[in-house]
Amino acid sequence: MTDRQDILVGAVAYSANVVPIWEAIRAYFADSAAPMDFVLFSNYERQVDALLAGHIDIAWNTNVAWIRTLRRTGGTARALATRDTDLVFTSIMVSRAGSRLDGLESLRGKRVAMGSRDSGQARILPLHFLRRIGITESDMDLVIFDSDVGKHGDTGRSDLDALRAVIDGDADAAAIGVNVWDALRAGGDAAVADLSVVWESEPYSHCNFSVLGTLATSRTDPWVEHLLAMDWEVPEQRRILELEGLTAWKPPNLDGYRSLAAAMDEQRISDQW
Amino acid sequence: MSLDLTLRLIEAVGATAAGSTVLLPVDGPDDVETAARWAEATGNTVLTVQSEVVEIYRGRVADPIDALSPDRRPGHRLWIYTNFHCNLACDYCCVESSPKARRRIIDIDEFTGIIDEAAAAGVAELYLTGGEPFMLIDLDERLQLASATLPTTVLTNAMQWQGERRRRLDALPREGLTFQISLDSATAGLHDRHRGLGSFDRAVEGIGVALELGFHIRVAATLGADAGSTEHELRRLFDELGLEPYQRLVRRIARQGAANAGLTMSRASLIPEVCVTADGVWWHPVAAIDPTMKVSDHWAPLRTTIETIRDEYRSHRIANDVLASTFPCA
Numbered sequence: 001m002t003d004r005q006d007i008l009v010g011a012v013a014y015s016a017n018v019v020p021i022w023e024a025i026r027a028y029f030a031d032s033a034a035p036m037d038f039v040l041f042s043n044y045e046r047q048v049d050a051l052l053a054g055h056i057d058i059a060w061n062t063n064v065a066w067i068r069t070l071r072r073t074g075g076t077a078r079a080l081a082t083r084d085t086d087l088v089f090t091s092i093m094v095s096r097a098g099s100r101l102d103g104l105e106s107l108r109g110k111r112v113a114m115g116s117r118d119s120g121q122a123r124i125l126p127l128h129f130l131r132r133i134g135i136t137e138s139d140m141d142l143v144i145f146d147s148d149v150g151k152h153g154d155t156g157r158s159d160l161d162a163l164r165a166v167i168d169g170d171a172d173a174a175a176i177g178v179n180v181w182d183a184l185r186a187g188g189d190a191a192v193a194d195l196s197v198v199w200e201s202e203p204y205s206h207c208n209f210s211v212l213g214t215l216a217t218s219r220t221d222p223w224v225e226h227l228l229a230m231d232w233e234v235p236e237q238r239r240i241l242e243l244e245g246l247t248a249w250k251p252p253n254l255d256g257y258r259s260l261a262a263a264m265d266e267q268r269i270s271d272q273w
Numbered sequence: 274m275s276l277d278l279t280l281r282l283i284e285a286v287g288a289t290a291a292g293s294t295v296l297l298p299v300d301g302p303d304d305v306e307t308a309a310r311w312a313e314a315t316g317n318t319v320l321t322v323q324s325e326v327v328e329i330y331r332g333r334v335a336d337p338i339d340a341l342s343p344d345r346r347p348g349h350r351l352w353i354y355t356n357f358h359c360n361l362a363c364d365y366c367c368v369e370s371s372p373k374a375r376r377r378i379i380d381i382d383e384f385t386g387i388i389d390e391a392a393a394a395g396v397a398e399l400y401l402t403g404g405e406p407f408m409l410i411d412l413d414e415r416l417q418l419a420s421a422t423l424p425t426t427v428l429t430n431a432m433q434w435q436g437e438r439r440r441r442l443d444a445l446p447r448e449g450l451t452f453q454i455s456l457d458s459a460t461a462g463l464h465d466r467h468r469g470l471g472s473f474d475r476a477v478e479g480i481g482v483a484l485e486l487g488f489h490i491r492v493a494a495t496l497g498a499d500a501g502s503t504e505h506e507l508r509r510l511f512d513e514l515g516l517e518p519y520q521r522l523v524r525r526i527a528r529q530g531a532a533n534a535g536l537t538m539s540r541a542s543l544i545p546e547v548c549v550t551a552d553g554v555w556w557h558p559v560a561a562i563d564p565t566m567k568v569s570d571h572w573a574p575l576r577t578t579i580e581t582i583r584d585e586y587r588s589h590r591i592a593n594d595v596l597a598s599t600f601p602c603a
Contacts (some may be wrong), residue, residue, distance in 0.1 A: 015287065015288070016288065016289065016290035016291075016293075017290055017291045017331070019290075020290065020291040020292065021291075155287075156283070156287060160280060160283065160284060163280065164280070167276065167277070167280075180283070183279075183283045183315060184276070184279050184280070184283070186279075186310070186311045186314035186315045187275060187276075187278065187279035187282065187307045187308075187310060187311040187314075188275070188306075188307055188310045188311070190275040190303075190307065191275045191276055191278070191279040191307060191311070192276065192279075193275070193276070194276045195276065235333075235335070238333075239291075239332060239333065242315075242316035242332070242333070243291055243316070243332065
């Protein structure tokens with residue numbers, strides 16, 4: 001049983017494994033100085049609303065949800081921790097091998113497949129980095145897959161749909177997150193031999209544990225300390241880390257959100273829903 | 274095809290809950306290799322490989338053998354049926370031993386080879402059974418060899434320790450050797466009904482001889498449906514004999530061999546105890562003539578044989594766990 005004083009963490013149910021992940025994390029914290037419970041949301045907008053309303057103490061947010069939280073709290077929200085993989089997240093453009101596409105400039109006038117409109121990695125940031133070199137949406141033939149709106153690209157569904165479009169000949173290139181690319185490469189060199197990396201973005205920050213600035217550090221510090229102590233070498237803890245896609249929890253890098261903040265400004269992406 | 278397979282892996286396994294499995298069609302060994310490599314790199318497990326499909330477990334599988342206490346892990350204990358003939362013809366005998374049974378003796382050279390390999394393979398204790406091992410004229414030599422190598426228990430009805438045989442018994446080592454003596458009830462009626470007239474008195478006499486000569490003993494009872502409340506009396510007899518809890522074993526008849534009723538068992542439901550007979554290797558000594566429980570025709574190399582059994586046990590346990598998680602009650 002959890003106590004009403006336990007820290008309450010919100011997370012979005014983006015896959016069947018969210019329940020076992022958070023049950024295992026809750027068990028990991030059970031005997032710590034900061035026991036916790038969790039609640040699940042169907043989308044990040046509901047979760048941010050709940051954080052702002054004080055219904056949860058901590059939100060496990062995507063980068064897009066973090067920017068929204070930050071703006072809706074007038075910049076007072078705090079980020080507590082992140083995955084090591086969140087510190088070096090990138091977006092990747094892939095094409096069929098032999099397409100002769102190389103770099104973002106080569107995508108001008110091409111069919112470019114992109115993921116959900118609220119996915120930082122598969123849509124918002126690729127569009128931002130294209131715009132940086134003067135390529136706007138009207139300079140390409142965008143093939144859009146709004147497959148998992150509300151999950152901010154967490155499901156990887158829209159990345160895979162974009163990739164399928166390239167394989168099926170319906171697009172020349174696809175924007176995907178590095179997590180999906182790494183999952184493809186896990187099948188070995190032969191698995192990605194038919195694909196070519198056209199471009200990879202600069203690293204940016206992705207998910208983090210977000211809290212309101214009003215939550216005392218005396219409440220969050222013990223929780224963060226125990227989170228950062230999670231150990232890859234302990235099998236039960238490694239199971240959590242593998243399912244959640246990291247090898248270690250780290251302090252966040254807030255500078256890594258600047259590109260996304262700029263992207264959301266220029267694309268006029270709402271701070272609300 | 275490899276890219277398509279990897280995409281299907283990501284989609285299928287990504288949508289699978291931790292602890293559950295998903296079947297994925299594959300086309301040949303290259304696909305199987307790709308699936309195995311992908312699973313290893315992404316923290317998942319290829320559970321089974323069939324001709325055209327791989328079964329992938331979401332997450333890493335904890336080794337079910339680690340969950341067993343060390344003394345129950347397959348390969349900790351090695352059973353050897355030294356022979357199958359017996360001076361008794363118990364009506365529930367799991368291997369149908371009797372005076373008329375085909376002897377199927379493991380000769381001394383092969384027996385020595387088994388013992389040597391057992392020690393090298395990490396076996397921690399030996400159990401010799403039959404048949405009645407004391408029907409073998411060279412059992413003394415075998416017990417000397419076995420007990421000098423590993424702690425050894427020999428199962429016996431303890432009925433033949435008179436005269437010259439008692440003198441030879443006395444020459445056996447006390448250290449590293451235990452006699453597990455069969456005694457099914459506290460009185461002669463029930464015991465003799467299943468094991469033969471006069472067998473109770475001689476078994477009790479044998480227990481006395483073993484204790485008098487200073488041997489380590491354990492007394493094992495096999496209870497049938499007709500045992501009723503006699504187990505209570507049996508435990509009282511164990512008390513009178515001064516047997517400690519670790520020296521007592523009470524179990525139910527297994528529906529194997531000559532028994533037409535009793536506990537049913539299969540490889541999927543029984544923690545294996547590696548068992549060698551002259552006819553091959555078996556999942557468990559309680560089923561050493563059951564064709565469905567035969568693991569291989571020959572025991573050598575023993576280390577490989579043990580590992581094969583451990584692997585199959587892992588598969589059964591993991592499959593059962595997956596099945597349990599596939600059919601939640603609520």
